[in-house]
Amino acid sequence: MVVGNAMNGGTAEALGPERLVWIYTQMFRIREFEERVKSTFTDHPGIIRGHTHLADGAEASIVGCIAALAPGDQILTSYRCHGYPIALGTDTKLMMAEIYGKANGLCGGLGGSMHLYDPPRGLLGGSGIVAQHLPHAAGAAWVAQIRHRGEAIVCFFGDGASKQGAFHESLNIASLWKLPVVYVMENNNYNSRTRTDQEDANAAAGEPLSTKAKAYAMEGITVDGGDPVVVYATMTEALARARAGEGPTLVESLVYRLSAHGNLIAPPGVPLRYPDHEAIAIFGNRAEYEAALRGDPVPRFRHRLVIDGTLRDVDADSIEAAARAEIDEAQRFALDSPWPEPDSGLRYVYA
Amino acid sequence: MVVGNAMNGGTAEALGPERLVWIYTQMFRIREFEERVKSTFTDHPGIIRGHTHLADGAEASIVGCIAALAPGDQILTSYRCHGYPIALGTDTKLMMAEIYGKANGLCGGLGGSMHLYDPPRGLLGGSGIVAQHLPHAAGAAWVAQIRHRGEAIVCFFGDGASKQGAFHESLNIASLWKLPVVYVMENNNYNSRTRTDQEDANAAAGEPLSTKAKAYAMEGITVDGGDPVVVYATMTEALARARAGEGPTLVESLVYRLSAHGNLIAPPGVPLRYPDHEAIAIFGNRAEYEAALRGDPVPRFRHRLVIDGTLRDVDADSIEAAARAEIDEAQRFALDSPWPEPDSGLRYVYA
Amino acid sequence: MSHVIPYGAAIQEAIREEMERDEHVLYFGQNMATSPDDPFLRAFGPERVRVTPISETAEIGMATGAAMAGYRPVVELYMAEFTLVAADQVVNEGPRFHFMSKGAVSVPTVMVAGYGFTCGWAGQATGSLYGMFMGVPGLKVVMPSTPADAKGLMTTAIRDDNPVLYFRHQLLLLTEGEVPDGEHAVPFGVADVKREGSDLTIVATGLTVHTALAAAETLARRGVSVEVIDPRTIAPFDVDTILASVARTGHLVVVDQATRHASVAAVVVAEVAELGFDSLRAPISMVTALDSTIAYSQPVEDYVLPDEHKVLTAVEKTLGLAPVPA
Amino acid sequence: MSHVIPYGAAIQEAIREEMERDEHVLYFGQNMATSPDDPFLRAFGPERVRVTPISETAEIGMATGAAMAGYRPVVELYMAEFTLVAADQVVNEGPRFHFMSKGAVSVPTVMVAGYGFTCGWAGQATGSLYGMFMGVPGLKVVMPSTPADAKGLMTTAIRDDNPVLYFRHQLLLLTEGEVPDGEHAVPFGVADVKREGSDLTIVATGLTVHTALAAAETLARRGVSVEVIDPRTIAPFDVDTILASVARTGHLVVVDQATRHASVAAVVVAEVAELGFDSLRAPISMVTALDSTIAYSQPVEDYVLPDEHKVLTAVEKTLGLAPVPA
């Protein structure tokens, strides 16, 4: 069920050089942002509290999906949510300030890394509780369906989330009601410290996780989430079906996260930092991790655009330099921002 | 995926006349019991409180399953639970007394119609909350697995229950861990007042509900639950696979319930009784109901045993007369039993 | 002007009127609107009125998502226990989003849950779970005891911009009462003095409001004047009306269908013990269900539940009255 | 004889010892025992120690089923909020079965849930939900505050024949303390006087026991003698020890990390206002979290949580002391 590169060429042409470069730019911005979040633990210890979850490794999948959206479409996400708003155009200064818990943050420091919201740009939010935003997406899609504006919803979640009851209940209704929603499972082969074949009956049997779509008479497809053009093509089709009232799709996007599940977690006082990826730290499988590094979708896509003449090396360099400067600025803004007033939350308990 | 009658003949021979007659006897006892529960609403108004759910129409499926069990096997059920213990040998006097809320009831009147327990005979209990006993069955099957006595668990539930998260989570683990459990979905095409195609994406697409097994890399099979021999054969195979460590099976058993979902429910003061079946009361489809009556598995199986010479008409008549006498006696016992002491429950809050 | 209708019908009346008023109001749940004759389906069509599978997590979660997208869903959950399979959606999703987004989203949902069906529904479906939800920040919780409040609180619930958990007492469904004609909205956070009195205050909710009123009537015949207060909404919770009453009566009995340690009663007592302590002339007394799962059989069910006799005993003790033999 | 270990390790020690003692004890949950090096896996093998998918309903439900079949499962749930997706299994299944079967089955499960991770875990994973479960008939609820209690209550929980919800405070995980050597079981329903005193009683749970002890120390330097009581188990709940203390001190402050209307504090106050009213010489005071979802950012998080300063203020008010400027 893996979509090959066949359709890829045609889609790349259809996208055109400008969009392809836009995709690369967003991928690089996400990578740069995530690496800066990660290095904050060592460069500015104590600034980030709690738990962060990075999207490095999933950039191609994320941007491929976002590129396929139309105005008015909305998305919902899990706690691993930094990538999408960057591609949607949310100000990285506000995002970094939120992750640093500052008053100028996207949510005034009330939300934090796991809870980003930007409704004007289509980010409706999500949930830190695994899979609980899948029904939210179905609800938003119900509204899209009865508003009749041709809008659709995309819902992002992990492979592990597909073992939660909310997944099952939501996909059944979404398919039954032919809701305009695309469910994108980013399968990074791990739920935290558990390999997918340790927790998923399909995976243990060597089947793709998109097989689960059959339980909902739904389209299911598995794609190489390392290739933004394949992802874009798949999503464009899935979104077209959704908008046409032909029902939702379960897209399994195969990615590899290049950082550990999240930073170490401990009571205050213990320094937090990113440990090794679980392939190494838990399973002693350095080879797996190194292979993933070699397949890193960000340099892979740059290379491809350069090879096929879409992007000159020097332009790629300046895209990267601009992204670095942007994230420098975001970090400076976040560091310089004030803390929220202690009682600032109380106004937002009730609407 | 419907198992045809091909294997049926062979299985019937293997079962032998004595077992076949035993099956018919249990089917008839269940029918008689359920009809007596139902008539209690008119014959003894007010005696039954709350909610009862009858198994009439599902007798062939129930007894076919129970017939396939081996000593030490255990079962778990939903609230529609009168049939199984009758086939397992639970005293119908104690069952009727429980449904009448009497001190001599199976659970002293503390449980009621929806909560029957008989662990010595293998009935571990179940849940009145839809699908919540599916994980209990997996847990009991885990114990069976590590006890290594070759015992298995059978879990009964309705088609509607397969839309609850607990179904999804349980079947995944059961398959992943290759637990010795058989999940039997009695598909009676209704969840209360909702037709299955109004709530299930597979059904709406014209697919059998056993398709859902694919989401768990599990065996899935759909059988005619009106034929106890087919059910027995299917269960025997599924149980053999389960015991051999080859994993669980999802058996969809097609049945038709011949009564409404349950008795009318209302605050005290309003007389409770059984309304028409939803096919008639909600959907105005008398033809569907009448076709089901014509296919009633109890006379159908009697007819077949008589036709193929396994059972003489007069023996069938005396089986039925004995069952009627038994249920008369059960009802008399239940009517004559005392009410529980008001404080009798308090001893059982904690073990 | 008013009309007399049952409690259950009053709820439906509010939903219907709000659906007529605002096309963003949606109504859905299990085992409703399955036949084309359904009155809501006929009035509002299959876009706004839908039957769902037995999938409470998806149902409540979809209400949340539809609300975030700008609609006002009312989800019918039938029995309060069924929220438990989806408690994360009730407690830890919708009620947090306005806060975590610093107001960028709001979640105007109404979750309708029947409770207290103590007529043989046995251990898993007779509970009184409202206490579990009373203290959830961001969630409003409503418990009407009369048809008028049932309608008025539903109207307000649908118009409120927050998630509202609406507890419908299943034993009151057919109880009739006057409901004001025309638009009728009961404000949240305003307790209602269902009967005035000067000797003792009873705070009660849902069905037990009627138990308390019956006890007050009996006591009136004995010359004892009892005030009966129904908080109507337990979140927000109107402590002031209770404190003002206790300041006059000096005596408080709290009646609650829930078990003692899961009760609203405990919260009422705690508030008064902190904020109204100096008014109290005797210990506060709680009349709650005994610590037990509810049995199927009637004598056992009755035994653990609060009733008029238990309320009278508590009042007698609190006021130091000699018990009157029944 | 004793040894010094952290709270988290003490819990593990009890589980390990009980698994050695009784082969029916099972241990399972998410993200544990995924590598063959896992110490529990090595000691007890893959039949008794297993990793599960992210399926709390199945996990808790399987614990219930395994218990009904005669085993003693311990299910690790990591964060208490994750029980919410499976609240029916926590509240409305296992705890009812012994009752509904009139004792024919029993359900000896231990559900281990971390809570109170107030260090930036933000809105959905910092909660203090124990109050929701305190009043569930048939369920026992445990909240240790020290390594010794953490071990001793786990030992008892595993041996108990009922479902036990074991709340582990996540901020105490690394806190060290003395744990008695050898078998160590702390009885349920016996509150522990963590510090004796004569002027005022503080009842506190979990992390706030330490807040209360710090406040008591500060107050001791001012000549005020405070008794600190930790109920240790909130179901069963030892009211007697608290009543006896209040009978001596006449003053009660209750500290709780939960919000006021979702708190154990309210229940403690209610019990004392009914049963110990005549001992009270001043209003009871509750120090709880403010009514808010917990924010991510530290200043906002701190603002809503109880702390030593708030406890001191409550004590000063209760005793009528002049506040001491910080």
Ligand SMILES: Cc1ncc(C[n+]2csc(CCOP(=O)(O)OP(=O)(O)O)c2C)c(N)n1
């Ligand atoms: C209901 C619930 N259970 C457990 C957790 C703890 N948890 C947070 S993230 C995570 C792993 C999720 O894995 P996956 O869905 O594959 O997403 P990924 O992190 O790999 O992107 C777990 C178990 C949770 N947040 N919610």
Ligand SMILES: Cc1ncc(C[n+]2csc(CCOP(=O)(O)OP(=O)(O)O)c2C)c(N)n1
């Ligand atoms: C979680 C939950 N939601 C709703 C209900 C109410 N309810 C009881 S039985 C039932 C229908 C179940 O249908 P199905 O699973 O097909 O079983 P059947 O009654 O047809 O045997 C419903 C909705 C419940 N008991 N539990």
Ligand SMILES: [Mg+2]
């Ligand atoms: Mg993953």
Ligand SMILES: [Mg+2]
């Ligand atoms: Mg059915």
